[in-house]
Amino acid sequence: MIICTCFMTALGFYGYTGFGDKIAPTITTNVPKDGLYSTINIFLMLQSMLGHSIAMYVVFDMFFNGFRRKFSARFPNCPKFLVDKGFRVFWVMVTYSMAVLIPKLEIMIPLVGVTSGTLCALVYPPIFEMITFWTDWKGLLTYRERMCKIALNCFVICVGFFAIAAGLYANGLAIYESFHNDL
Numbered sequence: 485m486i487i488c489t490c491f492m493t494a495l496g497f498y499g500y501t502g503f504g505d506k507i508a509p510t511i512t513t514n515v516p517k518d519g520l521y522s523t524i525n526i527f528l529m530l531q532s533m534l535g536h537s538i539a540m541y542v543v544f545d546m547f548f549n550g551f552r553r554k555f556s557a558r559f560p561n562c563p564k565f566l567v568d569k570g571f572r573v574f575w576v577m578v579t580y581s582m583a584v585l586i587p588k589l590e591i592m593i594p595l596v597g598v599t600s601g602t603l604c605a606l607v608y609p610p611i612f613e614m615i616t617f618w619t620d621w622k623g624l625l626t627y628r629e630r631m632c633k634i635a636l637n638c639f640v641i642c643v644g645f646f647a648i649a650a651g652l653y654a655n656g657l658a659i660y661e662s663f664h665n666d667l
Contacts (some may be wrong), residue, residue: 495528495625509590537576544572591659598651606644610637 500508503514512528515521548571555567583589614637621630 491531533580537572588662591662595655598655599648602644602648607624607641610640613637
């Protein structure tokens with residue numbers, strides 16, 4: 485992950501250094517399409533695919549065991565190495581295809597970030613805390629202390645849902661304006 489982070493940081497730094505405020509949401513848009521620059525575009529594409537596959541390694545690892553069991557039952561003669569690499573390459577290509585095919589992806593990315601990021605930061609932790617420590621709270625805390633903890637957790641969850649609603653509204657407006665201006 486450190487190598488991947490260094491690559492992405494260097495790419496952003498040199499891209500901004502080279503193009504300044506005129507940089508497009510996708511850096512390959514700024515690079516000219518002729519001569520040696522075509523090679524640079526190819527290397528940028530390879531870097532993004534390799535960096536993405538490194539970043540997704542843990543996610544692939546979580547889903548691969550279930551996939552391998554079902555795949556091996558249907559195709560028992562297929563080598564495990566081929567199944568592993570094929571699974572990873574397939575999902576990298578699916579996500580890469582989505583990045584290529586979705587118009588105005590830079591507007592869509594915050595839509596995912598506002599929902600998943602806010603859920604992971606503000607909604608899930610209080611829920612998991614209440615589920616995990618519910619019986620401990622019953623035995624160790626007074627009724628008033630327990631209700632204060634529950635009220636605080638419910639407040640944080642409500643703030644999280646408010647942030648999600650506000651973020652979805654703002655992103656929805658940005659998406660509408662972006663596509664409305666194109667017409």
